Amino acid sequence: MIELHRVSKIYAVGPVKVPALSDVSFRIAKGEFVTLCGPSGSGKTTLLRLLYRDDVPTEGEVEVLGEELTQLTRTQVAALRRSIGIVFQDAKLLPGRTVYENVAFVLRVLGTPRREITGRVFDALRAVGLSARAQAFPAQLSQGEAQRAALARAIARKPLLLIADEPTGSLDETMAAEVLDIVKDIWAGGTTVLFATHQATLAAALQRRTLRLLAGRLVKDEG
């Protein structure tokens, strides 16, 4: 499903070279739930961006869903991303649209037939317990609800892989637990999950395989 081989990423800030990832290698099989753990600035987001080809490595190879990502064309990148659901810490909901419209938006831009959209949107909203809030705008949602709406948007397309970049990072314990339960349900439905968090306690509580990053290096792969 995912394979990284000796991946390094160095950002050039003027004449200064800043290493974000150094010699990272691992493999994630289909159907796994993997936690990517590490403090802020350890390279988690950089690593995740490489997986959905928002960036390219300076060295090494990244393979996702059977595709080596470095040489992909723009069209191939778009095709790859259709199989990946992504959620972020800040939810990234479109502020001028309701929860329903936010979820429907991605289905529409991907050319989903109109007659299928309503059903799929409400299936996704039910899965995250948000169908009663379908007509609410993002500003009217709590942070937990916003994150659940973002999850609904990610799963409405039935992705093979879910990449979660600190979705619980700004949530209190209760809300974080709710979001985590939903992510587990999604995984139980057969989706491979890579869940990034800086909260070591959360990673431990998940009791899943954990990849630990520190200063851009993979220092632990256990579970």
Next chain:
Amino acid sequence: MFGFLLGEALRDLRRAGHVAVSAILLITLSLAALGAFWLLSSNLSLAVAQFRERVKIVVYLKRDLAAPEANALIERVRRMPGVAMVRYVGKTEALGTLKQVLGKEASVADLLPQNPLPASLEVTPTEEGSTLSGARNLVTRLTAMPETEEIGGGMEWMDRFAHGQRLLWLFALGVGAVLAAASILTVSTATALVLHARREEMEIMRLVGAPELVVRMPLLLQGMMQGLIGAVLAVWVLIGCYALLGPRIEPLVTETLGVTRLAFLRPLNVLSLMSAGTLLGGLGGWLARGRPEP
């Protein structure tokens, strides 16, 4: 899908606000200016065409000819390419015409010791012979005849008229090109602002794997809509000016150019203006680029 993208484009157009309005007005101005020059030029073309229909080349002869000689000359000229009709005007007929023109003062002509007017041939060119090159060739052939003293007629005036018309067109195209470039820049700026407002949508679209065409189509459609609205407004401005000013300047135009009625742009011209506006807007929309993919 297209309905959705069109809806997105309309949403963007509303977002662009006063910048979109500026872009539309600039397109209106560019196309209205171009259309006005077009209108002027097409009426000048009409005047040239009408003048050509009426134009006659007058070949002044060295001497008056007897009827058999005159008939032979008429036959020779009639066979020349570009000649539709030839008429011989003898010295006596020419003097008679002059007296008619003088009217009450006709008696002045009787005081002349002898008839000073030359005999002439009035040559009516065919359509082909009325064109600039056709008329030049015909005049060259007529000048070369041994009987010819001098050539007269409206050809030089028509030459200058056509030259002026070409200059007008060049000027119109120059002004149009400058205004068109300004329109593209304004639409591009308006779209760039929309891009800023739309960056979240575009980011989401790219993250979920929407084809690049779908990501950019709303921008293209928004630009095209701005262009089309500008073009429609420009046509309305032209229609308004034509309706308002036409009746006032028509007598003057009739007097000076001999055109009986001012013509408006043909439907094909109007369609061309609309297409040009849509194209200008679309180009501006397409040129505004978002963040490139790595």
